[in-house]
Amino acid sequence: MLKSPEISALHTDKYQITMMYAHWKNGSHGNRRAFDLYFRSLPFGNGYAVFAGLERAIRYLEELRFTEEDIEYLQSLGEGFDPAFFDMLRNFRFTGDLYSVPEGSIVFPEEPLVRLEGSVFELQLIETALLNFIGYQTLIATKAARIRHVAGNDVLMEFGTRRAQERDAAVWGARAAYIGGFDATSNTFAGQKFGIPTLGTHAHSWVQDFASELEAFRAFVKAFPDQAILLVDTYDTLKSGIPHAIQVGLELKKQGKSLVGIRLDSGDLAYLSKQARKMLDAAGLTETRIVASSDLDEFTILNLKAQGAKIDSWGVGTKLITAYDQPALGAVYKMVARWENGKWEPTIKISSNPAKITTPGRKAVYRIIDNQSGKARADLITTVDETIDESKPLTLFHPLQTFKRKKVKNFRAVPLLKPVFIQGKNIYQLPSLSEIRSFHQSQLSLFWEEYLRILNPEEYPVDLSQKLWDTKQNLLQTIYQSIKKENGGS
Ligand SMILES: Nc1ncnc2c1ncn2[C@@H]1O[C@H](COP(=O)(O)OP(=O)(O)OP(=O)(O)O)[C@@H](O)[C@H]1O
Ligand SMILES: O=P(O)(O)OC[C@H]1O[C@H](OP(=O)(O)OP(=O)(O)O)[C@H](O)[C@@H]1O
Numbered sequence: 001m002l003k004s005p006e007i008s009a010l011h012t013d014k015y016q017i018t019m020m021y022a023h024w025k026n027g028s029h030g031n032r033r034a035f036d037l038y039f040r041s042l043p044f045g046n047g048y049a050v051f052a053g054l055e056r057a058i059r060y061l062e063e064l065r066f067t068e069e070d071i072e073y074l075q076s077l078g079e080g081f082d083p084a085f086f087d088m089l090r091n092f093r094f095t096g097d098l099y100s101v102p103e104g105s106i107v108f109p110e111e112p113l114v115r116l117e118g119s120v121f122e123l124q125l126i127e128t129a130l131l132n133f134i135g136y137q138t139l140i141a142t143k144a145a146r147i148r149h150v151a152g153n154d155v156l157m158e159f160g161t162r163r164a165q166e167r168d169a170a171v172w173g174a175r176a177a178y179i180g181g182f183d184a185t186s187n188t189f190a191g192q193k194f195g196i197p198t199l200g201t202h203a204h205s206w207v208q209d210f211a212s213e214l215e216a217f218r219a220f221v222k223a224f225p226d227q228a229i230l231l232v233d234t235y236d237t238l239k240s241g242i243p244h245a246i247q248v249g250l251e252l253k254k255q256g257k258s259l260v261g262i263r264l265d266s267g268d269l270a271y272l273s274k275q276a277r278k279m280l281d282a283a284g285l286t287e288t289r290i291v292a293s294s295d296l297d298e299f300t301i302l303n304l305k306a307q308g309a310k311i312d313s314w315g316v317g318t319k320l321i322t323a324y325d326q327p328a329l330g331a332v333y334k335m336v337a338r339w340e341n342g343k344w345e346p347t348i349k350i351s352s353n354p355a356k357i358t359t360p361g362r363k364a365v366y367r368i369i370d371n372q373s374g375k376a377r378a379d380l381i382t383t384v385d386e387t388i389d390e391s392k393p394l395t396l397f398h399p400l401q402t403f404k405r406k407k408v409k410n411f412r413a414v415p416l417l418k419p420v421f422i423q424g425k426n427i428y429q430l431p432s433l434s435e436i437r438s439f440h441q442s443q444l445s446l447f448w449e450e451y452l453r454i455l456n457p458e459e460y461p462v463d464l465s466q467k468l469w470d471t472k473q474n475l476l477q478t479i480y481q482s483i484k485k486e487n488g489g490s
């Protein structure tokens with residue numbers, strides 16, 4: 001029996017349905033087309049993005065069906081849809097091809113992250129959902145990677161659910177944060193659903209619930225003698241919270257156990273953590289860890305470290321899960337080729353802004369890796385049918401400022417796009433989430449630190465092959481000439 005779909009087929013923009021209908025009326029619904037999904041600029045001023053969202057996209061495409069309720073709803077809109085259209089929808093299945101970079105990949109603007117081929121009918125329907133899943137998850141994985149970059153080997157806990165933009169953002173955001181380098185989430189549903197480790201401390205309400213802070217700490221430690229982390233800022237961190245935590249820690253010591261940690265959630269976290277460390281150490285509680293939370297992000301963590309804060313573990317909520325400083329990736333999904341008269345014809349979307357002109361045709365993406373240093377030199381977008389001869393020097397040039405050129409020798413060209421669906425059949429062995437997370441970490445070592453720093457990173461080159469660049473220029477010329485002709489040569 002079919003599982004109830006995780007996402008409705010109606011999770012799309014109305015214009016996709018109206019275009020599907022108009023195509024069907026026009027007899028063009030079966031026309032084969034190719035689309036690319038990509039983004040145009042990097043979020044948060046980062047030097048790279050971390051691709052995420054493929055698992056959800058796969059589940060969606062596998063389960064994509066129009067239920068009778070969906071069809072009744074569309075009928076109720078009174079748009080005058082021909083009833084035979086609904087039979088098309090009843091039989092709808094995703095039958096296209098989808099190639100994608102794996103989750104956890106380091107990716108850059110302008111390169112296709114997902115390439116799709118299929119009927120225009122199906123490729124229009126799925127645009128909105130794919131952008132929705134991949135845009136959001138890539139954004140959160142990227143934000144998480146920035147936070148991991150500054151946190152070094154400290155423990156990072158994702159605490160954002162209560163501040164997230166509703167349930168899906170919390171749950172899939174927790175997964176994306178894990179891919180980007182977080183160690184755990186506080187969301188137990190995300191833990192159950194994806195196998196992400198779960199961690200947590202306790203709230204202020206636990207302390208407020210008792211007649212005294214000391215009593216509250218004792219009761220918590222009694223329930224969790226091996227894993228209690230005590231929140232010390234409910235009344236007065238230095239005069240009450242830490243001394244009470246130390247008292248309970250010493251009581252635990254007598255039982256041969258130790259207090260796992262304390263959490264600071266307000267005030268000057270650098271000063272308080274240094275004081276806390278001194279007080280804990282002076283009491284012999286050197287193994288007790290210090291956890292901090294309170295509106296943290298990569299900048300506050302970096303700054304706290306620069307101030308010598310003695311913090312071992314960080315709980316990050318709002319600013320991670322809401323992608324606070326840049327709430328959208330701005331991913332796009334553009335038609336790049338039409339199957340006409342037995343061959344693929346590249347198509348283009350022109351803009352007055354040269355950076356917004358699409359790159360036509362079905363494409364492949366290669367990461368050019370220098371064999372000597374083991375580091376990535378550039379990503380190269382080619383036409384889908386090109387081969388790269390690794391035995392010959394390769395000339396790379398900037399796609400807009402073409403005079404910027406370099407020759408690469410002794411390199412390997414690693415293709416980034418992997419087949420996921422072929423004719424609607426899922427042929428992709430989705431790695432486990434921990435494999436995806438490790439894959440992401442391993443990919444970072446391919447890049448020089450200049451591209452990875454969080455402030456003003458160097459721009460990593462994403463270039464077009466000569467053949468692809470020529471295709472684009474020729475198509476632009478053809479279109480401009482035909483417009484000129486239509487306007488009587490003016
Ligand atoms: N030493 C520090 N240097 C830089 N930023 C800090 C330092 N200590 C704390 N912060 C950050 O400063 C902000 C403090 O926020 P704010 O003053 O609103 O609240 P608070 O101290 O947490 O108190 P409360 O939660 O009771 O309002 C937080 O984002 C926190 O991460
Ligand atoms: O600051 P964020 O990065 O968003 O991290 C999540 C916040 O959520 C909790 O506070 P809240 O006041 O909701 O509950 P509490 O009573 O448990 O502190 C926690 O103490 C963190 O401060």
Ligand SMILES: O=C(O)c1cccnc1
Binds near residue numbers: 159
């Ligand atoms: O476990 C915690 O300390 C926690 C969890 C969610 C939000 N704030 C704190």
